[in-house]
Amino acid sequence: MVKVTIYSSGAHYGPLKPAAPLRYDMRDVTNPPRQLRGSMDGRSKKLRDHLMNDKDFIALLETIQNDILQEIERLEKLECGKGKEVNVGVEGDKEAAPTQEIQQGRDEAEQKCSIDAELHDKGNVPPDEEETASEASISGDQCDSDNENGPTIFVNCFCQLGRHRSASMVEALARLKWPAGTDIEVIHRDIDKDRRSSGKQKRVGKSSRMRGDNGFAED
Structure with a gap:
């Protein structure tokens, strides 16, 4: 089993530590209108639907999806290759x-x-x-596809404050169809932080959800 942990974060509050191997800057994507940003964040379906009509957002979504799929495939090949023996020099010994x-x-x-x-x-x-x-x-x-201690892929999508564009991207990624056995975890690092209070959270705790068998429920 491969686990994919996808973070959203805001550049305003500093980089994710440790840095994720797969990092994507969302700041080139046009921000949603103020009337949407004021009362909603990336967990809102209405806000996500607005961004899903943005060609830059869609293009980046497809890029991130493909990068994650390639990494899943690479890790699965590594897992399946463990324990295989390679005989070196056998043919030469036979000929000699x-x-x-x-x-x-x-x-x-x-x-x-x-x-x-x-x-x-x-x-x-x-x-x-x-x-x-x-x-x-x-x-x-045979590769053990049910390995509970399998590898984890860390992904970080970040925008300016980590509340709208990056959070929407993470939620959109979590709702895509992934290979069987892939475990998707969503963590919004800065979604509840107040910009005016130097990064202090308005509500306690980070937003973290695991996708179950039925996927993420729509808002």
Whole structure:
């Protein structure tokens, strides 16, 4: 499982610490009208609907979505690749000593036949080694998609105050369709802060929500 934590923040209150690997400046997107900004923030569907009609907002939304999808794919490949062994120099060794390998193969075959015959005489039938090896190979190459301790992708969308454009972008991203098993977390760092009080929050606590099986509920 890959977890994606998406932050909204305001440049007015300083950068996100530690900095997210995926960072997007929303300040080039046109601010919503004052009448919307005064009574709403990015958690409001009406404000988001207004920004969803802005071509710059939509273009950036698609860019961020594609970047996150690429990062999810990269991390999943890394997770699936763990534990795979790479044999180095095997072919060279075979070419260097073919006679020795053939003789060793004959000795192993004769030894196996002797063991199998002895087991058969005692009534013990050896397992099908070819089938067992195949099953072991499948088990070893299979990626554990239900890993609860999987990697986390950190994303930061920021505007001037972190209340309207960046918060709307984070909410819009959370409502997109993501690959199965992707866990989306939304955190609005500055959405409840009062600009006039040097970053002090008007209400206690940050806005943080996890997307469940049914996604985020509309406002």
